[in-house]
Amino acid sequence: MTKFWIVFRKEMIDTLRDRRTLLVMVLIPLLAFPLMMKIVTSVTSAQVKKTMEKRLVVAYIESIPNSALLTKLKGESLFDLRTDISEKEIKTGIENGRVDFGLVLSPEFNEELSANKPGTLQFYYKGSDEGEMTKKRIDALLEQYEEEILNERFGRLGLERNIASGLNIVHRDVATMKEKIGEKIGGLIPYLFIIFCFLGSMYPAIDLAAGEKERGTIETLLVAPIGRMTIVFGKFAIVVAAGLFSVVLSFVGLFFSIKSMSEIPEEFIGAFLTSIEPITLISILLLLIPLSVLFAAIMLAISIFAKSFKEAQNLIGPMNFIVIIPAFIGMLPGVKLDMMTAWIPILNVSLATKQLMMGNADAGLLAIVYGSSLILATVALLFCTHWFNKESVLFRS
Amino acid sequence: MIEVIDLTKRFDLSRKQKKSLIQAEKKVSENAVDGINFSCQPGRIFTLLGPNGAGKTTTLRMIATMLRPTKGTIRVAGFDTVKESESVRAHIGFLTGTTGLYGRLTPREIIRYYGQLHGLSLKEIEERQKIYFDLLGIWDFADKRIEKLSTGMKQKVSIVRTIVHNPPVVVFDEPTTGLDVITSRNIMDLIRSCKKEGKTVIFSTHIMGEVSLLADDLAIIHEGKLCYNGHFDDFKRAHSGVSLEDAFINTVNGEVVK
Numbered sequence: 001m002t003k004f005w006i007v008f009r010k011e012m013i014d015t016l017r018d019r020r021t022l023l024v025m026v027l028i029p030l031l032a033f034p035l036m037m038k039i040v041t042s043v044t045s046a047q048v049k050k051t052m053e054k055r056l057v058v059a060y061i062e063s064i065p066n067s068a069l070l071t072k073l074k075g076e077s078l079f080d081l082r083t084d085i086s087e088k089e090i091k092t093g094i095e096n097g098r099v100d101f102g103l104v105l106s107p108e109f110n111e112e113l114s115a116n117k118p119g120t121l122q123f124y125y126k127g128s129d130e131g132e133m134t135k136k137r138i139d140a141l142l143e144q145y146e147e148e149i150l151n152e153r154f155g156r157l158g159l160e161r162n163i164a165s166g167l168n169i170v171h172r173d174v175a176t177m178k179e180k181i182g183e184k185i186g187g188l189i190p191y192l193f194i195i196f197c198f199l200g201s202m203y204p205a206i207d208l209a210a211g212e213k214e215r216g217t218i219e220t221l222l223v224a225p226i227g228r229m230t231i232v233f234g235k236f237a238i239v240v241a242a243g244l245f246s247v248v249l250s251f252v253g254l255f256f257s258i259k260s261m262s263e264i265p266e267e268f269i270g271a272f273l274t275s276i277e278p279i280t281l282i283s284i285l286l287l288l289i290p291l292s293v294l295f296a297a298i299m300l301a302i303s304i305f306a307k308s309f310k311e312a313q314n315l316i317g318p319m320n321f322i323v324i325i326p327a328f329i330g331m332l333p334g335v336k337l338d339m340m341t342a343w344i345p346i347l348n349v350s351l352a353t354k355q356l357m358m359g360n361a362d363a364g365l366l367a368i369v370y371g372s373s374l375i376l377a378t379v380a381l382l383f384c385t386h387w388f389n390k391e392s393v394l395f396r397s
Numbered sequence: 398m399i400e401v402i403d404l405t406k407r408f409d410l411s412r413k414q415k416k417s418l419i420q421a422e423k424k425v426s427e428n429a430v431d432g433i434n435f436s437c438q439p440g441r442i443f444t445l446l447g448p449n450g451a452g453k454t455t456t457l458r459m460i461a462t463m464l465r466p467t468k469g470t471i472r473v474a475g476f477d478t479v480k481e482s483e484s485v486r487a488h489i490g491f492l493t494g495t496t497g498l499y500g501r502l503t504p505r506e507i508i509r510y511y512g513q514l515h516g517l518s519l520k521e522i523e524e525r526q527k528i529y530f531d532l533l534g535i536w537d538f539a540d541k542r543i544e545k546l547s548t549g550m551k552q553k554v555s556i557v558r559t560i561v562h563n564p565p566v567v568v569f570d571e572p573t574t575g576l577d578v579i580t581s582r583n584i585m586d587l588i589r590s591c592k593k594e595g596k597t598v599i600f601s602t603h604i605m606g607e608v609s610l611l612a613d614d615l616a617i618i619h620e621g622k623l624c625y626n627g628h629f630d631d632f633k634r635a636h637s638g639v640s641l642e643d644a645f646i647n648t649v650n651g652e653v654v655k
Contacts, residue, residue, distance in 0.1 A: 006513045010502070017501040017542075216497030220558065223461045224514040225487035391464055392409070 003226045007234025011208055015238055021203040025242050029196045029250035034257035041261060051133040053078065056100040058138070059085040059093065059124075063107040069145055073103075076141065090124050101125050101138050116153055181272055182358025187331035189254070190284075190353035193247050194327040194346060197288055200246025201239045201295050202316060208235040209303035210312035218394070232300070232388045236381065239296035240289075247288055251281070276357065283356050283366075290373035291349050295323075297380030301387045307396055322346075330354065337361075342368040345376055398597055399437040399460060399566060404469035406430040406455050406621075429455040431621035432469070437599045437614065439565070442592050444612035444629070445601040446645065452621040453601035457570045460599065461491050474565050474597075487515060490559040490567040492584075494574025500544035504535055504554040507543065508561055515562035522561070529557040533583070549580045556587050567591045569600035573607065585610065605641045619649045 015021055057080045060073060073081050085093060085102075093099030102124030106112075109119045123142075125135050154161050175183075212218045221231060258272055299316055306312035323346060329335055330350025337351035348369040355361040387393050406429045430452040437443035447453050458464045460471055462482040471478040474488040498507055505526070512522035530536050533553040538546055543554065559567065569588060573581040588611055591598045602608060608615065612629040625632060625648050636644035 003514060006510065010499075010506075010510045013506070014499055014501050215500065216493070216495045217499055219463065219491065219493065220496055220511070222463045223486050223489060223491040224511060225483045225516070226514055227483065395458075395464070 003230050004234050004237075007226070007231060008237050011204075011235055011238040012241075015204045015207070015242065018203065018207060021207065021242070024203050025200045025246050026249060029200065029246040030253045032192070032196070032250060033254040034260075037257045037261060048133075052137070054134060055080055056134060056137065057082060057093075057098065059083075059090045059099050059102040061085070061087060061090075061103070062105040062109070064110050068148075069103075069105070072141060072145055087122075094124055094126050100134060103138075113149065119149070176359070177270075179358045179360065181268070182354060182360075183333075185272075186354040186357040187333070187350070189357065190350040191327045191331045192250060193284070193288060193353065194291065194323060194350060196246040196250045197243040197292050198295050198320070198323045201243035201292065201299055204242040205239045205296060205299035205303050206306075206309055206312040206316065208238065209300055210306040211303075211309050213306070213394075214308045222394075228388055229385055232385050236296055236300055236384065239300055240292045243292035243295055244285070244288060247285070247292075280356050280359070283361075284353050287349050287352055287356075287366075287369065287373070290370065290377040291346065293377035294345065294373065294380050297377060297384040301380070301384040304384070304387050305393050305396065326350065337365050337369070339365070339368075343372050345373065349373065398439055398472075398474065399443075399599060400470075400472045401433060401435050401456070401460070402470045402472075404430055404433050404456065404459065404471060405467050406452075406459060406464060407467040428467075428621050430459070430466075430618075433616075433618070433621075433623045435616050435623065435626050437566075437597050439597045440592060440595045441598070441613040442588060442611050443597075443599045443614045443616070444608050445599060445616050445618060446603065446605075446608055446612075447601070447618035448603055448649070451618045453603075453618055454570055455621075456618070457491075457568050457599065457601055461489060461568055462486055487562070488565055490562070490564040491570070492555060492559040492568070492572050493570040494572050494576060496555050498543045498551055498554055498558070501542055503540045503542055504530075504546075504557070505539045507554060508557055511558050512561050517562060525561050525563070526557070529561070533557065548576065549583070552576060552580045552583060556583065560587075560591070564596070566597045567599075569598070571601055571603070573602075573604070605645060609641055617645065617648050624648045624651065 015025075055078050058073060059082045060070065061083070062070070073079055082099070085099065087102075087104050090099060090102035090104070094102065102122075104122040104124070106120040106122075109121060113119045123138070125138070127135075150164070151161060154163070212221070222228070255276075258269055298319070302315045302319075303312045306315055326344060326347035327350050330347050335341070335347075335351065337348065337355050341351055342348050342365045352361065352366055352369045355366075407427050408429055410427050433452075433456065435443070445453050445456065455464065459466050459478065460473060462478045462485050465479060473485045476484040476488065478485050499510075502510070508526050509519070509522055512525070513519075517525070530539060533556065535550075535553055535557065538550055543551060546554070567588075569584070572584045572588075576584070585607070588598055588600060592613075600607075600611070608629070615625060615627065615629040615632050616623055617625040632644065633641075636647070639647070
């Protein structure tokens with residue numbers, strides 16, 4: 001066994017026995033997607049159910065009785081119809097939550113309808129999130145009523161109902177389901193992969209350098225007949241592996257959560273599974289390797305510099321923002337991989353992953369992403385090894 | 398054998414470090430070790446005595462190749478510490494009072510790890526492990542994680558780690574710092590047994606009692622310079638009638654010898 005493997009093997013055993021590392025490297029990535037999806041779908045469906053089943057207080061004012069609309073409103077079992085409220089009270093009632101909606105028919109409403117004109121009515125509501133959702137129930141009722149009015153008019157005049165339609169637009173969306181999914185969730189997935197890649201590497205990097213200094217084990221390693229480069233590479237390989245392992249586990253979590261969630265439509269599951277076919281998955285992992293190398297090299301260098309575990313945590317903590325910001329920008333709609341963004345670290349990986357998921361990745365731009373990431377990762381690794389050879393860093397006090 | 402020739406180590410102090418030294422009314426010297434010479438012979442215990450900050454640890458770290466000398470030469474078991482650092486490390490054992498062990502590994506795993514790093518085969522590791530585990534009574538906790546062991550148990554494992562590869566040279570840097578009497582006794586026994594086996598032993602301390610118990614040869618270091626270098630018996634004879642502590646203080650305040 002070469003000395004590199006001796007160090008690698010020992011660091012792996014040591015890392016896999018650290019509860020804190022296991023939590024961040026294994027448990028969180030594995031459970032993050034299932035938990036997140038379960039929470040989102042549960043909250044959303046509960047919210048929709050609540051909005052659809054909520055009893056609504058609807059205030060109704062008509063100067064001259066219009067039995068058709070009133071009958072419709074009365075027919076809705078989940079409406080509490082109030083006809084004893086003035087128009088002024090409707091406004092204040094909606095503001096303080098006693099009334100949900102108000103319908104006020106104009107005094108000319110019936111005359112307008114009789115003259116084949118649109119009947120004017122005022123629709124009071126509060127445009128907050130919940131208000132917007134429940135408003136759809138009143139809208140649907142009013143649309144149905146309008147349709148009845150129009151059908152009656154067209155029938156009376158002996159005309160076809162569709163005479164009022166000037167165009168018959170047939171929408172033909174040529175985007176594949178894979179592209180649609182890539183566009184919708186293709187931004188979120190690389191964001192999470194990047195975050196897990198970073199978090200997965202973080203504790204091993206801190207523990208294997210700053211932790212080693214703090215425990216006083218670094219001296220015993222430095223006096224063993226092994227080159228410092230071998231020590232760095234042994235540790236470095238574990239940190240990189242930890243980051244990639246986290247990503248793979250997060251993907252496993254994502255895969256099983258999508259497959260097992262009954263709330264997700266079959267069509268979506270099928271399309272999602274085709275958007276992450278093996279070649280796409282391998283390409284994404286290949287993209288994450290240089291990124292993981294970059295993270296590992298930077299974090300290990302910082303950790304070598306730090307005097308203690310705590311100092312390393314304090315120094316690496318702010319790096320979160322440096323990682324999150326470009327990863328987040330990559331999630332925004334409209335931000336695409338081009339000749340400029342392909343050179344921006346982290347953002348380029350995020351955008352390239354998105355394109356790979358959409359199935360329309362540009363080979364030239366991907367080459368730039370791979371190339372620039374590898375160059376940057378190599379520079380970071382060289383810096384890390386240089387740092388490990390510096391006495392003032394290694395024995396900093 | 399260890400030969401130290403005209404050894405100097407200079408650290409570039411930051412402005413902050415210089416300022417704190419001035420505030421503490423200490424001499425601002427960037428030479429932690431300043432042109433020292435000595436040699437340690439096999440089968441003898443060479444003691445490096447000095448107050449805190451005298452340059453003991455820096456000297457021993459240079460011998461163990463952890464630090465590179467700014468000037469001068471060190472040869473350990475015939476190998477140059479700069480040009481043949483890996484060969485030097487293959488021939489030394491190193492133990493300090495603050496040496497740590499990997500908490501999540503077991504004693505057996507730790508000995509195997511260091512044995513392998515020193516190029517021993519698994520069979521050789523097993524054999525040497527058996528000798529030392531028997532001798533120090535480590536078998537009872539050989540498969541328990543280090544983090545669950547007492548300080549004394551840990552120190553026993555550290556001892557085996559230091560000598561698992563049977564090094565001809567053993568370096569002890571204040572090995573009893575922070576240890577209780579019983580654990581310190583184990584270390585003292587180890588140092589004596591290394592001497593018996595004909596190994597070259599160098600150990601640093603600031604405790605006079607340890608010097609009188611162990612030293613064959615003595616070097617007193619103060620502010621990076623050697624104030625005394627010779628046989629311990631000669632030192633005692635030269636200062637007969639005064640306590641060892643007074644002898645040490647007189648030497649440190651007296652003339653510097655090369």
